[in-house]
Amino acid sequence: MNRYPVWKYAIIVIVLLVGLVYALPNFFGEAPAVQVSAAKATVKVDAGTQARVQEALKAGGLTPDMLTLDATSVRARFVTTDDQLKARDVLQRAFVPDASDPPYVVALNLVSRSPTWLTALHAFPMYLGLDLRGGVDFLLQVDMKGAIDKRAEAFAGDLRTSLRDKNIRGSAVSRNGQTIEVRFRDAASLQAAKQLVQDQFADLSAVDSQEGSDWKLTASIKPEAARRLQDAALKQNITTLHNRINELGVAEPVIQQQGLDRIVVQLPGVQDTAKAKDILGRTATLEMRLVDESTEGRAAELGTGPVPFGSEKFLDRQGRPVIVKKQVLVTGENLTDAQPGFDSQTQQPKVDLTMDAKGGRIMRDVSRDNFRKRMAMLIFEKGKGEVLTAPSINGELGNRFQISGSMSVVEANDLALLLRAGSLAAPMEIIQERTIGPSLGADNISKGFKSVMYGFIAIMVFMCAYYALFGVFSSIALAVNLLLLVAILSMLQATLTLPGIAAMALAIGVAIDSNVLINERVREELRNGASPQAAIHAGYDRAWGTILDSNVTTLIAGVALLAFGSGPVRGFAVVHCIGIVTSMFSAVFFSRGLVNLWYGGKKKLKTVSIGTVWRPKTDGTAVVEAK
Amino acid sequence: MEFFRIHKTIPFMRHAKVLNIISFVTFALAVFFLAHRGLHLSVEFTGGTVMEVAYQQSVDVGKVRETVGKLGYPDVQVQNYGTSRDVQIRLPVQKGQTSAQQSAQVMDALKAVDPTAVLRGNEFVGPQVGEELTTNGLKALAMVVIGIMIYLAFRFEWKFALSTVLANLHDVVIILGFFAFFQWEFSLAVLAAVLAVLGYSVNESVVIFDRIRENFRRYRKMSTVETIDNAITSTISRTIITHGSTQLVVLSMFFFGGPTLHYFALALTIGICFGIYSSCFVAAAIAMWLGVKREDLIKAPPKRDGDPDDPNAGATV
Numbered sequence: 001m002n003r004y005p006v007w008k009y010a011i012i013v014i015v016l017l018v019g020l021v022y023a024l025p026n027f028f029g030e031a032p033a034v035q036v037s038a039a040k041a042t043v044k045v046d047a048g049t050q051a052r053v054q055e056a057l058k059a060g061g062l063t064p065d066m067l068t069l070d071a072t073s074v075r076a077r078f079v080t081t082d083d084q085l086k087a088r089d090v091l092q093r094a095f096v097p098d099a100s101d102p103p104y105v106v107a108l109n110l111v112s113r114s115p116t117w118l119t120a121l122h123a124f125p126m127y128l129g130l131d132l133r134g135g136v137d138f139l140l141q142v143d144m145k146g147a148i149d150k151r152a153e154a155f156a157g158d159l160r161t162s163l164r165d166k167n168i169r170g171s172a173v174s175r176n177g178q179t180i181e182v183r184f185r186d187a188a189s190l191q192a193a194k195q196l197v198q199d200q201f202a203d204l205s206a207v208d209s210q211e212g213s214d215w216k217l218t219a220s221i222k223p224e225a226a227r228r229l230q231d232a233a234l235k236q237n238i239t240t241l242h243n244r245i246n247e248l249g250v251a252e253p254v255i256q257q258q259g260l261d262r263i264v265v266q267l268p269g270v271q272d273t274a275k276a277k278d279i280l281g282r283t284a285t286l287e288m289r290l291v292d293e294s295t296e297g298r299a300a301e302l303g304t305g306p307v308p309f310g311s312e313k314f315l316d317r318q319g320r321p322v323i324v325k326k327q328v329l330v331t332g333e334n335l336t337d338a339q340p341g342f343d344s345q346t347q348q349p350k351v352d353l354t355m356d357a358k359g360g361r362i363m364r365d366v367s368r369d370n371f372r373k374r375m376a377m378l379i380f381e382k383g384k385g386e387v388l389t390a391p392s393i394n395g396e397l398g399n400r401f402q403i404s405g406s407m408s409v410v411e412a413n414d415l416a417l418l419l420r421a422g423s424l425a426a427p428m429e430i431i432q433e434r435t436i437g438p439s440l441g442a443d444n445i446s447k448g449f450k451s452v453m454y455g456f457i458a459i460m461v462f463m464c465a466y467y468a469l470f471g472v473f474s475s476i477a478l479a480v481n482l483l484l485l486v487a488i489l490s491m492l493q494a495t496l497t498l499p500g501i502a503a504m505a506l507a508i509g510v511a512i513d514s515n516v517l518i519n520e521r522v523r524e525e526l527r528n529g530a531s532p533q534a535a536i537h538a539g540y541d542r543a544w545g546t547i548l549d550s551n552v553t554t555l556i557a558g559v560a561l562l563a564f565g566s567g568p569v570r571g572f573a574v575v576h577c578i579g580i581v582t583s584m585f586s587a588v589f590f591s592r593g594l595v596n597l598w599y600g601g602k603k604k605l606k607t608v609s610i611g612t613v614w615r616p617k618t619d620g621t622a623v624v625e626a627k
Numbered sequence: 628m629e630f631f632r633i634h635k636t637i638p639f640m641r642h643a644k645v646l647n648i649i650s651f652v653t654f655a656l657a658v659f660f661l662a663h664r665g666l667h668l669s670v671e672f673t674g675g676t677v678m679e680v681a682y683q684q685s686v687d688v689g690k691v692r693e694t695v696g697k698l699g700y701p702d703v704q705v706q707n708y709g710t711s712r713d714v715q716i717r718l719p720v721q722k723g724q725t726s727a728q729q730s731a732q733v734m735d736a737l738k739a740v741d742p743t744a745v746l747r748g749n750e751f752v753g754p755q756v757g758e759e760l761t762t763n764g765l766k767a768l769a770m771v772v773i774g775i776m777i778y779l780a781f782r783f784e785w786k787f788a789l790s791t792v793l794a795n796l797h798d799v800v801i802i803l804g805f806f807a808f809f810q811w812e813f814s815l816a817v818l819a820a821v822l823a824v825l826g827y828s829v830n831e832s833v834v835i836f837d838r839i840r841e842n843f844r845r846y847r848k849m850s851t852v853e854t855i856d857n858a859i860t861s862t863i864s865r866t867i868i869t870h871g872s873t874q875l876v877v878l879s880m881f882f883f884g885g886p887t888l889h890y891f892a893l894a895l896t897i898g899i900c901f902g903i904y905s906s907c908f909v910a911a912a913i914a915m916w917l918g919v920k921r922e923d924l925i926k927a928p929p930k931r932d933g934d935p936d937d938p939n940a941g942a943t944v
Contacts, residue, residue, distance in 0.1 A: 141753075430753070431755055432752045433749070433750065433751040433752075434748070434750040435750070436748045437747040437748055439681075440679065440748050443885065447884050447887075448888070451879045451883040451888065452876075455880065456876075458875040458876070458878075463872075498887055499816050502884065502888050503823075505876045505877075505879065505880050506876065508876050509875075510827065513869045516868050516872065517865055517869070520868070524861065545837060546834050549837060550833045550834060553778060554827060554830055556771060556774040556778060556826065557774075557775070557823060557825055558823075558826065559774075560768075560770040560822065561767055564770065566759075566760065566763065568815045569767075569816075569818060569819045576823060613629075614629045614632050
């Protein structure tokens with residue numbers, strides 16, 4: 001009755017093997033490495049880059065231990081940190097000729113020392129959280145109300161212009177929070193305006209009302225449009241942050257959305273919070289100015305004359321000089337959107353720009369006076385300006401216009417991104433910040449590891465002493481539980497934090513509960529006079545229901561923590577939940593397998609090694625049966 | 628080895644009243660301290676800046692406090708963190724000053740006194756985050772309670788579900804009471820520990836109720852009180868061994884886990900001790916007073932009355 005069919009043993013063996021393989025990378029430790037990744041959207045990292053890295057290192061007299069290429073980066077592994085630092089300098093020289101405009105990010109990193117065949121199986125070590133590896137952690141709150149207010153203001157301006165264009169007279173447009181109010185003196189205008197909103201403003205919904213002799217139209221941004229707007233604002237902020245953080249040369253930055261309006265930025269290894277914050281909070285500004293096309297200006301552009309008074313010289317992205325007037329026509333604040341697309345007539349790539357009402361009005365005036373002249377779009381970052389593009393004006397512009405001609409699709413995408421990324425879509429504020437020094441991180445790892453190890457040893461000693469052979473089985477099952485837990489965490493690449501390690505220690509305590517339940521039950525059956533085989537069978541059988549119930553209740557608590565927890569609580573909950581699930585396998589299914597293997601074949605089993613089975617006698621004298 | 632050589636069923640329920648009075652008094656004390664002293668909430672809940680500074684030699688906390696106090700922080704908290712060479716400094720949120728400015732200012736002042744001071748870690752939490760954490764914590768607590776009650780009501784019976792949840796909430800309040808009394812720092816990790824304890828000690832009650840159900844089935848002639856006593860007696864060795872084992876790990880965390888896990892382990896220890904007590908004595912007693920019966924747990928076999936539409940139903944000759 002205590003035998004497992006072959007397939008059950010097969011499952012055990014397979015699970016153990018898989019667990020072992022995926023837990024293995026954690027034992028190899030980490031080696032110093034240098035990572036080369038793209039700093040710009042237009043730069044690709046591919047096999048060519050890998051070859052260049054190899055050549056550069058060879059020229060520098062360095063041989064990497066291993067050179068790998070993944071989707072976004074090339075990594076060269078070294079044996080010593082000295083080599084790593086040398087390699088960084090070599091690669092920095094080769095890949096970043098101009099530090100003010102880096103095409104690549106060359107960063108120090110740590111990579112797993114595990115052999116290639118493990119990496120090929122996608123077996124990686126556990127992903128350590130910042131509290132274990134050291135670094136900076138920011139939580140940014142995006143001001144969504146600000147973003148929507150800004151958008152409502154833009155709509156109000158647009159509406160004002162459209163009403164004027166349609167000759168709807170006597171109207172007064174004003175923004176009230178996130179709604180736009182338009183007042184009319186007669187009902188006919190109101191109806192016309194309402195029709196206009198319906199036809200031209202798909203994102204607005206309008207309601208009319210009458211106040212005394214006045215008719216009022218209240219337009220508000222539709223909920224789905226507001227949601228789309230918030231989504232877009234958050235995405236744009238994330239993109240902008242990505243671009244900026246690339247400058248910091250962080251090996252594995254994490255920039256993620258959290259909830260509806262928050263962004264988490266984690267920079268492992270970075271210690272200089274001030275610089276990181278400066279970069280996060282920096283705003284690039286976009287300016288549109290006219291190109292100086294006077295004779296002096298042209299001469300200066302060709303380099304044959306000085307830059308005329310009232311103009312400035314900037315370089316475009318190809319490094320050609322452009323002489324631009326100092327007067328700023330419009331800034332990025334008036335630009336509401338920039339999207340790449342195709343011209344419907346010429347099928348050429350283009351970028352569509354949308355300005356707000358004020359920007360549109362200025363554009364119209366400027367374009368009327370400067371037909372066929374060039375207008376430059378400049379981006380200023382860190383006080384340094386760069387000309388993104390300087391097209392000529394080919395017609396009267398409004399609040400929507402396009403830049404087209406002599407652009408590839410990639411260039412159009414890039415330009416749209418740069419125009420948009422110039423400024424953050426919505427203001428952000430740092431609401432939480434944590435810096436963990438590298439020594440503190442290493443400390444946390446060793447402390448966490450020690451508490452798991454000593455706890456484990458203590459339990460193992462106790463179990464073996466108290467339950468004899470069954471205690472040994474339980475201890476092996478416990479070790480398997482730990483192995484599987486580590487393997488699953490490595491497989492999922494879930495972030496392991498210090499509370500996560502605490503949960504691992506606690507998981508040992510919870511897992512041993514099942515084994516104690518089983519062992520006590522087997523003893524009890526023996527005490528009541530069952531034969532050894534029957535006692536094992538009944539012990540496991542009866543304990544199972546209890547184990548299931550108690551684990552499900554613990555799991556409920558774990559899931560609740562996962563659902564509502566944040567930060568450290570979540571890190572705890574993930575490991576806690578996985579630990580409960582693996583304990584059901586190891587403590588019940590696996591330990592039964594061990595017991596069956598040991599005792600199952602013995603037909604005339606007289607005794608079971610489960611420690612002392614003590615039987616109370618009905619007359620009060622006790623008999624101790626030692627085994 | 629056998630620690631528990633119990634000859635007879637121990638009449639736990641005879642002392643139920645006394646045990647519950649003890650429980651009630653502890654509970655009332657915990658509530659009193661919670662209300663009177665309140666929890667010493669960590670920076671995660673209150674908002675503010677925490678700095679961890681390491682020195683080469685052991686450092687006088689009083690002096691550090693004085694140095695920081697001179698910068699115009701009236702209620703600054705300075706304490707040793709782990710070793711005598713490490714200090715933790717807590718600064719309240721200051722209007723018009725970012726946390727980076729705050730910590731730079733403090734570090735400058737500290738370095739002026741002792742140049743070996745090194746900033747090991749820094750944490751800043753805005754006030755809006757704290758509020759959210761509190762509501763989320765309460766939500767998690769509510770979800771745990773409701774989830775467990777539904778599961779137990781479904782697997783056992785509502786009287787058991789209610790008594791289990793009452794007994795374990797009593798544990799939670801007592802842990803919080805301890806934290807309020809000793810003014811230990813209540814951080815997010817402690818919150819996690821408290822909620823984990825809730826799940827873990829429900830475990831305990833489930834094991835006992837499981838045995839009560841089994842006893843109801845097996846010993847048909849036993850009274851309810853006897854059944855409960857028997858169930859607790861026969862599971863007590865398991866209860867103490869399991870909790871003892873878990874406590875071994877928790878102690879290991881307490882001694883080796885460093886300051887971050889210190890209070891976490893402490894919360895678990897209190898939770899485990901009161902968990903044993905409450906599931907053995909409180910949960911079963913409440914279930915008893917709620918009038919749990921054999922019929923509640925063992926569904927009566929379906930009556931073999933046959934087809935209710937049978938015209939001959941109930942007819943006997």
